[in-house]
Amino acid sequence: MSDPNGQATSPEPESPPEEPRTLASPPPIGELRVGDQLPTRSHTPTNVSLFMYNAAVWNHHRIHYDEAYTTQVEGHPGIVIDGPLQGDWITQVVLNWIGPQDELVRFAYTNRVAAHLGETLTSGGRVAAIDIAASLVELELFVVNEQGAVTTPGSATVFLAG
């Protein structure tokens, strides 16, 4: 796992060039390398934060706030962390990485594994492809649980203005 504070780690001069490095923000596109990592961030939703999210998006589905109903009637192991909330975290990996002149032009995510209240999930990503001529960068993104299973894979295209 990369530096949780999201600090850029400058590689030692003797380290091989293919060693993944974590960048707090994008360098000039010519200096970016496939495999460069974006800072990770951990998310531990609480009953209250999940309530706030579902209130903000006006989602009254009981599996997001009524534990007895969710476990006893619907058979989930716990309150379900919303899939689109994890989609938001996927976008934040990018939005908190790029600069004010850069643009998120496309993103995608799929909710693959359910996540439940009490879990800590970690979001992050890496550079998958670079198109210097078009100033576009393809990113591979993820939300992963404590067992290492990717709950929400994602991807994005960013335009780097710098």
Place this chain on the structure above:
Amino acid sequence: MPLLTEEHLRWIGTSDPPTTVEVSRRDIVKYATATEQRQERYLRGDEAPPMFVFNLFSELPTVEGLRRDGLAARRQQGPSLPLKRVMAGGTSVEVHRPIRPGDVLTATRTLVGLTEKQGRSGPLIFSEYRTVIVDADGRPVMEENQTGIAR
């Protein structure tokens, strides 16, 4: 024997009635706070994070119109598929411009594809919906492609 009939496939290309929403700064701030955004422009409500549009255009049902699970009892418009267990597939979004307070946005959802595949545990039906969001001048703001998988 295909599960999808002519009757189902006729729905391809049909759209739900467009829905229009006026974006308020306070709603953006609520969303940005709840999702623990870190960019000031979102936390101040000057601009909406892209996922702010999730559920933004959905119907607002009355309390008595809710089912036991808390969801609306309304009937979904579209084909009645022969497979009933529906899971969310992928969501893919193109961002044309940021959303700001005061924007009057109109979303139109269209069924663009209906395909049948043989999965390992039985047949699957993939429904692809495209939602186009435009501003008051009709200019594109965002386009979302969403796949639903019925099994």
